Amino acid sequence: MTESTKYNPTELEEKWYAYWLTHNYFHSEPDERTPYTIVIPPPNVTGVLHMGHMLNNTIQDVLIRRARLKGFNACWVPGTDHASIATEAKVVAKLKEQGIQKSELTREQFLEHAWEWTHQYGGVILEQLKKLGCSCDWERTKFTMDEELSASVIKVFVDLYNKGLIYRGYRMVNWDPEAKTTLSDEEVIYEERQGFLYHIKYHIEGSDDHLVIATTRPETIFGDTAVCINPNDQRWQHLKGKKAIVPICNRAIPIIEDEYVDTEFGTGCLKVTPAHDPNDKVLGDKHQLEVIDIFNDDATLNSNGLHYKGKDRFVVRKEIVAELEQIGSLLKKETYTNKVGTSERTKAVIEPRLSDQWFLKMDTLIKPAMKAVLEDETIKLYPKKFENTYRHWVENVRDWNISRQLWWGQQIPAYYYGEGKDQYVVAESKVEALILAKEKSGNANLTEADLRQDEDALDTWFSSWLWPMSVFNGVLEPENREIKYYYPTNDLVTGPDILFFWVIRMIVAGYEYKGERPFGNVYLTGLVRDKQRRKMSKSLGNSPDALKLIADYGADGVRVGLLLSSAAGNDLLFDEALCQQGKGFGNKLWNAYQLVKGWQVAEVAQPAAAKLAIEWFESKFNAVLTEVEDHFEKYRISDALMAIYKLAWDDFCSWLLEMVKPEYGKPMDKATYQGVVAAFENLLKLLHPFMPFLTEEIWQSLASHTPEQALIVATYPTVQPYDEKLLAEFDFAAEVIAGIRTVRKEKNIPFKTPLSLSVLNKEEVSSRFDVVITKMGGLEAITEVSAAIDGAMSFRVKANEYFIPMEGAVNVEEELKKLQEELTYTQGFLESVRKKLSNEKFVNSAPAAVVDNERKKEADALAKIATIEKSIKQLTANK
Numbered sequence: 005m006t007e008s009t010k011y012n013p014t015e016l017e018e019k020w021y022a023y024w025l026t027h028n029y030f031h032s033e034p035d036e037r038t039p040y041t042i043v044i045p046p047p048n049v050t051g052v053l054h055m056g057h058m059l060n061n062t063i064q065d066v067l068i069r070r071a072r073l074k075g076f077n078a079c080w081v082p083g084t085d086h087a088s089i090a091t092e093a094k095v096v097a098k099l100k101e102q103g104i105q106k107s108e109l110t111r112e113q114f115l116e117h118a119w120e121w122t123h124q125y126g127g128v129i130l131e132q133l134k135k136l137g138c139s140c141d142w143e144r145t146k147f148t149m150d151e152e153l154s155a156s157v158i159k160v161f162v163d164l165y166n167k168g169l170i171y172r173g174y175r176m177v178n179w180d181p182e183a184k185t186t187l188s189d190e191e192v193i194y195e196e197r198q199g200f201l202y203h204i205k206y207h208i209e210g211s212d213d214h215l216v217i218a219t220t221r222p223e224t225i226f227g228d229t230a231v232c233i234n235p236n237d238q239r240w241q242h243l244k245g246k247k248a249i250v251p252i253c254n255r256a257i258p259i260i261e262d263e264y265v266d267t268e269f270g271t272g273c274l275k276v277t278p279a280h281d282p283n284d285k286v287l288g289d290k291h292q293l294e295v296i297d298i299f300n301d302d303a304t305l306n307s308n309g310l311h312y313k314g315k316d317r318f319v320v321r322k323e324i325v326a327e328l329e330q331i332g333s334l335l336k337k338e339t340y341t342n343k344v345g346t347s348e349r350t351k352a353v354i355e356p357r358l359s360d361q362w363f364l365k366m367d368t369l370i371k372p373a374m375k376a377v378l379e380d381e382t383i384k385l386y387p388k389k390f391e392n393t394y395r396h397w398v399e400n401v402r403d404w405n406i407s408r409q410l411w412w413g414q415q416i417p418a419y420y421y422g423e424g425k426d427q428y429v430v431a432e433s434k435v436e437a438l439i440l441a442k443e444k445s446g447n448a449n450l451t452e453a454d455l456r457q458d459e460d461a462l463d464t465w466f467s468s469w470l471w472p473m474s475v476f477n478g479v480l481e482p483e484n485r486e487i488k489y490y491y492p493t494n495d496l497v498t499g500p501d502i503l504f505f506w507v508i509r510m511i512v513a514g515y516e517y518k519g520e521r522p523f524g525n526v527y528l529t530g531l532v533r534d535k536q537r538r539k540m541s542k543s544l545g546n547s548p549d550a551l552k553l554i555a556d557y558g559a560d561g562v563r564v565g566l567l568l569s570s571a572a573g574n575d576l577l578f579d580e581a582l583c584q585q586g587k588g589f590g591n592k593l594w595n596a597y598q599l600v601k602g603w604q605v606a607e608v609a610q611p612a613a614a615k616l617a618i619e620w621f622e623s624k625f626n627a628v629l630t631e632v633e634d635h636f637e638k639y640r641i642s643d644a645l646m647a648i649y650k651l652a653w654d655d656f657c658s659w660l661l662e663m664v665k666p667e668y669g670k671p672m673d674k675a676t677y678q679g680v681v682a683a684f685e686n687l688l689k690l691l692h693p694f695m696p697f698l699t700e701e702i703w704q705s706l707a708s709h710t711p712e713q714a715l716i717v718a719t720y721p722t723v724q725p726y727d728e729k730l731l732a733e734f735d736f737a738a739e740v741i742a743g744i745r746t747v748r749k750e751k752n753i754p755f756k757t758p759l760s761l762s763v764l765n766k767e768e769v770s771s772r773f774d775v776v777i778t779k780m781g782g783l784e785a786i787t788e789v790s791a792a793i794d795g796a797m798s799f800r801v802k803a804n805e806y807f808i809p810m811e812g813a814v815n816v817e818e819e820l821k822k823l824q825e826e827l828t829y830t831q832g833f834l835e836s837v838r839k840k841l842s843n844e845k846f847v848n849s850a851p852a853a854v855v856d857n858e859r860k861k862e863a864d865a866l867a868k869i870a871t872i873e874k875s876i877k878q879l880t881a882n883k
Contacts, residue, residue, distance in 0.1 A: 013558025
């Protein structure tokens with residue numbers, strides 16, 4: 005039992021987390037129990053705990069702790085993602101600080117630095133999750149670059165290639181010039197930005213005539229290989245078959261015709277740059293145009309950019325506009341808003357670029373994922389509204405660009421044995437590749453030294469899409485004991501922003517490699533935003549330090565604060581006051597525990613009011629438990645917490661403890677004490693998933709428990725039958741008690757002054773709760789009457805009227821004086837309102853709502869005057 009009387013969250017957190025780890029409660033092994041499995045959405049190995057992680061992992065911990073209490077073999081697998089782009093960027097930046105360029109290193113040397121960085125800084129976030137109370141099976145911690153997981157990725161790549169689903173293609177891709185890698189379409193964020201539309205003159209070869217093109221990117225004119233007009237556009241019929249001269253580089257390019265050109269946009273003349281625009285590439289292929297690449301991989305211009313060689317594209321944009329103006333080729337520029345693609349990771353503006361890349365065909369692979377969610381609901385999304393987003397993605401899926409121009413990640417297992425485009429083989433190892441290469445080339449003299457492995461790494465998502473299987477080694481050993489026991493997993497908790505990147509792809513992989521769903525339910529959290537609805541970010545400075553919040557309010561307080569206002573799929577408008585509310589709730593429970601702990605228990609008779617109070621709370625508990633189970637069934641976790649919160653704050657602390665509290669200086673009977681402790685323990689079981697530290701402390705302090713009896717592994721309550729009539733009678737009694745307390749407050753009657761209560765029982769309410777009303781209302785008697793009592797204070801509950809005689813309870817002279825003052829004030833107020841209403845100008849010119857409000861004030865004042873006059877009359881009659 006704890007000695008401290010003050011609630012100290014930090015002390016409790018350190019004590020109980022160490023206790024849970026010591027007794028290995030988080031660890032799971034396959035056994036005869038039903039498994040309940042969650043795999044963590046692996047945070048970037050570069051990451052630190054932020055508000056999104058706090059919300060997401062708190063929800064997962066609630067689900068896993070509840071499953072553990074319900075007797076499931078609960079397994080929560082933690083881990084981190086190698087995050088190719090983010091991690092490589094951090095390693096490159098660190099090397100730069102040391103005066104080392106990535107280009108100066110071999111791949112092996114660079115990877116040594118990357119692993120060193122990962123071992124030093126990686127996994128910090130997992131340690132921080134422990135501060136939050138997360139009960140992950142830390143012995144199972146995985147990393148997407150672990151040997152087994154990497155081997156799984158390579159095996160899957162080879163398998164899909166052999167099935168004809170992975171191919172190499174020269175395509176227009178999204179190029180991130182900062183990370184110097186390609187991105188999939190889903191990793192590009194389109195933002196509306198204001199720029200300019202430049203109107204540029206192109207002279208017609210061999211004449212004084214010219215045409216005008218409109219572009220937002222004048223720096224790309226060096227890559228122009230045609231100007232296109234619509235054959236139906238009468239304005240440009242005279243240009244057919246001629247050539248235009250590209251300004252500055254003075255290169256002659258053909259004027260071609262195609263109905264693709266929108267006659268309404270710009271000037272009706274379209275510059276065609278096949279190397280740097282996906283639509284222009286399609287046009288270029290159709291008309292067999294030359295392709296001129298003008299950019300280096302960092303988006304500086306190459307030698308095709310002439311005297312701008314080596315300069316950044318945005319610098320060139322400004323300088324080339326000035327040069328075009330100087331030579332008379334810039335006709336005008338106008339403000340223009342368009343959508344610009346940016347990298348999700350680096351925020352750099354994406355550059356369309358032609359490149360050899362690896363792609364995965366998705367059209368057939370996606371079909372089981374469509375069926376599972378949208379047809380037979382084998383997998384359910386919560387909330388259901390996200391099915392529309394899901395449908396959009398799966399019905400518009402494109403082939404997945406899975407290669408990245410990075411070194412950190414699983415290296416693509418393609419081995420080149422010659423310089424030709426098709427002179428490669430795909431294999432899990434170099435040894436296997438050599439056998440295939442000899443066979444394909446017909447050259448038996450090839451050696452491993454002749455093989456060159458593809459330099460690219462695989463997209464990080466190509467690793468994490470296997471996560472629910474690979475963490476149990478289900479790809480390499482598909483029949484192993486663990487994958488057969490834990491797969492499919494139960495619940496996935498993640499954000500809607502990675503519904504496509506990760507969730508859909510895991511479903512695809514699950515059906516392809518296990519023939520079944522990877523999980524049954526997907527709970528999609530909202531984003532954590534600030535009070536102004538802004539997304540939290542470092543740049544805005546609106547994202548609080550997660551660890552500081554835990555230090556200030558306790559992990560339990562932060563967890564409750566986050567979850568109280570976090571309905572599934574809806575953004576959470578974070579306010580630190582939420583955490584203060586969570587901490588305040590913790591204090592309330594702590595004070596309740598201190599009260600219970602302080603009671604003296606003796607072998608005395610149980611009061612009727614206490615016995616009834618225990619019976620009532622048991623029924624109330626089961627009614628709320630029924631509601632809570634329904635909320636969990638529908639993944640309304642915020643609603644479940646709110647129901648438990650009210651049960652604890654209102655029903656347990658404010659009602660039950662007050663109803664059973666013994667008179668000052670007197671002991672409590674044993675039966676009542678045991679009933680209160682049992683009620684408290686059941687309440688702690690419901691609260692434990694949400695507030696693990698405080699509940700374990702109170703549980704262990706209320707009674708002596710062995711490690712096998714710790715709250716974390718206790719038995720969750722099951723719904724028992726409850727008496728609805730009893731609950732309804734209590735609710736009625738509670739209103740009566742509230743009425744008595746209102747009278748005491750209004751008349752300043754102290755609780756120690758006993759009152760008598762008479763009831764005109766038109767509702768025919770049972771007298772069962774009279775013992776409770778008597779105790780809680782400080783009454784000496786309750787009697788039924790057949791008519792109203794004159795000269796008494798009265799109040800109503802539904803059709804019932806209650807009367808409290810004031811004789812001896814109040815100082816009549818003082819009360820009359822107070823009522824007279826209130827009457828004089830209200831009469832003066834009424835006069836001022838009537839004066840306003842008698843003013844025709846006000847009534848005719850003021851808005852109807854304002855006039856109606858004044859009339860309501862008049863009616864309220866008249867009703868109040870009538871009540872005061874009645875009270876004065878009653879008191880005067882009793883003098």
